Every structure is written in structure tokens, then in C-alpha cells.
Amino acid sequence: MEMIYTIDDLKRYVKGKQDANQTIGFVPTMGYLHEGHTTLIDYAREENDVVVVSVFVNPLQFNDPHDLEAYPRSEAHDTNICAAQDVDVLFMPHAREMYPLEIGVTMTLTKRMGVLCDRTRPGHFGGVLTVLTKLFHLVEPTRVYFGLKDAQQVAVVDLLIQDFNFNIILRQIPTVREPDGLAKSSRNVHLSADERLEAPLIYQALSEARTMITNGERNQQIILSHVQAVINQSRHAEIDYIELLSYPQLEALTSLKGQVILACAVKFEKARLIDNVIIDMKLDA
């Protein structure tokens, strides 16, 4: 595995692969890799000649400098995981390399916004789009891999690729779960023992609601109330939002049709967890 820290070295690598007509699978991450990420890497490994993983904690997508500082980092951990996953390049640029000067072009979303996590993290997704645009131009990937656990991120990257005609295939990878259904996340380690026991209620609630829909329930209020009731069985969970929207447009629905997403965010003492299910009303319901 090649460790690359500079843009110049990365460009040289990419040029070499392009000249050899090799396809590049790209997994952009903020590091502290877990099984969610290794699943993305597995897909990338399967579908491309070479796999590039980036680890970059992007300052532009943090609203709070304390969050940015507190974000977990471990180069040794990430390097070991990538090496074990047969990754070809691990790109770990310093912030100075990615932002040598304050950025002069700002990206703002006017769609797929004002809902879900954007309510509490204004500006976050604009920062995500900026760093992804930079990384896409540096890696020039054939395919890029994102996990559906952060479905709004996937929807927003889908919009970026469409609106700006990026010549990149977006691969949306299903959420990886613990045996009890809890979505894998770096944040799960911050759950107390009691919270960890209760956290699977999130996916249980979403799964039960999905069954209600596939069994014919179409009243959105009844569906949302059920999710709320199940999650509220937890003594520690505090619901941030539960929403039912079109996917990937993320717009309110007058009736359930097309693809819909049922998504929620739940706060525990030291961790805010998100999860969702996506239902194709034609195929599944």
C-alpha cells in the first residue's frame, strides 16, 4: 500500500493509472475507520482496478471548532485497516495541503436541505461538497463509494454529481449493522452500557414502520408515531427528528409513492446516532 500525503504525489499516481487505462474506486473518509468503511472498501476492491481511500478531517464541514478538535483521529489504526483491506493508496493530506489559502468559492445547497441533519448543522453539507469536489478532481475516480447510513449525504453527493456533470458513478452502499440491528458508527463507542442496550430500538422502530408500510399503512402520522413510541421505550434516548420524505429529493410527501426515506436522529448522553430505511413503494410496498 502506498501512503500519499501531498497533492503532487497523488496526481502523479492517478496519472499513471489513467495512462494504463485502469479504473479507480474511491472511498473518501474522515478516518477512524470501522466496518462501515471496510464494507465500502470491499465494494470498491471488487469493482475497480485500484482503490484509493482518503482520510481527511475536513475543517470546512464543522460548525464548531471544538467538535473539529475532538474528532477522533488515529493514523496507525487507519493505516492498519487499509493495509489489511488491500487498499492501493491511502491519501492523508494535511489541512494546509487541502486549503493552502482560505477558500474563495463557497458552495451552498438550495435543494435537499432544511430537513434531517441540515436543521441542526447549517453549512455542514456545503463544506462536504467543497472537499468532495476537490478530492474528486484529485483522485478522478471511476466510482465513488458512500454508505447509506448518512442518506442525506448520499442525496447531496448525488445532487453534486448531477448538477455539475461529474463523470463519476455514485455507488450507494447499504448500512452495515451489528447483529442486534444497530447501525455501525464510530460514535457507538461513546454509548454507556445501558444506552448500548437500548440503542437497537432505533432500527427496530424503523423496521417495524417499514413493515407497516409494506403491509399497506399509508397514514404518515401513524407511521411516525409508531417510530416515536418504539424509540421512547428507551429511558436514555432523546429524539432529535423522525422524518418521512421522498428519496433522494428529500421533500415532504403528500402521499407515499416513488422512493421514500424514513430517517431519524436520536441523542444519547455523549453520542447522537442517525439511521434510516429507504422503501421503494413500487417494488417493496
Next chain:
Amino acid sequence: MEMIYTIDDLKRYVKGKQDANQTIGFVPTMGYLHEGHTTLIDYAREENDVVVVSVFVNPLQFNDPHDLEAYPRSEAHDTNICAAQDVDVLFMPHAREMYPLEIGVTMTLTKRMGVLCDRTRPGHFGGVLTVLTKLFHLVEPTRVYFGLKDAQQVAVVDLLIQDFNFNIILRQIPTVREPDGLAKSSRNVHLSADERLEAPLIYQALSEARTMITNGERNQQIILSHVQAVINQSRHAEIDYIELLSYPQLEALTSLKGQVILACAVKFEKARLIDNVIIDMKLDA
């Protein structure tokens, strides 16, 4: 010459050239081509295996829908000129092809703004960056060609390429002039006979100011006043702005050093003309 109207056809063409390891020179235009454009095409022809010219009147960069409608268009004229210039591809997409849906990601400039033409055309350059980002992704050019007459546009494209790490070489081509010094422009046809006689005063003023600087003048007020005085010899010209800034940063200067731009915009009855000179204080002054 190939005429291409759709994104799919363009992508197929570009893929073919990439597979053959050919370099692509790209000249993005809004059509109604004149000698300013053909000079850009000449440079592109000289430096690349294939030359792609786009003609697209970008609705996103017009503040006023009447301006957009009134913008001169002639497919036959542009086709003839490109064919005569040995262009390989003329890409003329319909607005529906470039913007099938309202765009959901907006680009805003926070640098190189608030000066020169941005004062009177708010949002214009954001629209320029959006369409160029799309076109750059579609054409995937090795080199892209812009004329220095619109130096702010060049500065802003330079910022776009840097900030977002586009893998594209920006070629800044000197302004093409009439024998009497007037910068070539599609707008010159809107000058009355009297105005046309006076319009060369603009470049005369800028040239004299450049000579003042190379001869040692460093007082910005004296330099700007001289430009003003020369242009005001015209009975019909109304000065919009005259500015002396760093280039390409477009920031006010406490003293003249590095590269500086002396730029102005002048209104006649039916045409607003812009022009500039760029001076390297180390080499030229």
C-alpha cells in the same frame, strides 16, 4: 468538424480522445464569435491534439432576463467561423440540456469580488463558475483558453481551478485589438460612428498610464486621474470605473508591487466597453 448538441454525444467523443491519449484544448464561449475568439482558438489549435469550442449563452450569469434574450446569437455564423478555424468539435447545447432541473448547488465568490465588473453585476461570476464547472467536467480539457480583456473573469477562473484543484491548465491570452488600439468585442458594433472614433481613447489612456508607471510614477491617484482625463476627452463616453488593483488577487494596493492591473469600464449609449493593462512591477516597471 463535428457538431455536438447533447451531453451524451460529447462524453462519447471525449472518452474516445482520452482513450487515444490525446490532449484537448477547450474554448468556452457565448457565441457570436469574433477575432478575440479566433485568437483563442488559434492558441488551442497550436497547443493540443483536438480543439473543442462550446457556444452556450448561460442563463445563470445574466441578472436581467431582457439582456439574456437580447444577447446576439447566430449558429450559422459561429459554425462557419469554427469550421474555418479547423475546430474539431463545436458543442452547442440547449439550455434544457445544461440545466434539465433548477440547479441545487450555488457557487458564491468571496474573493476577487466587490471590485470592477462585480460592482454592477452581482451574482454574474457565480453563474460563470457554475457553467464552467459543468463544461470542464464534460470536456475534461487539458488546457482551457480565456482572453485577458475580461481580466476579472480570468482571475475568477484561476481561483476556481486553484480552489477546487481542477486538473486543467489555464491559458490567459492577450487582448486582441483593432489597428487603432480598441479592444475587439462583440459590443463594438453597437457604437455610433462618433462613438467609434472616440472609443480608442480608452486604450490610449491605459497605455499612457502604463508608460507613466514604467517611467517611475507610483502615486495611484495621479495615475487614475490621468486615465480619467484622457477618456473624458470623449464627448460620449461615461466612465463606469477606473481601478488599479493587484492581479490576479484584485485587491487594493497600498503600494505598486507584484503584478498590477489597471482596468476600466466605459459606457456609450448602447455599449459598455471594458479594457485593461496588466503590469509586472518587477519586469516592466
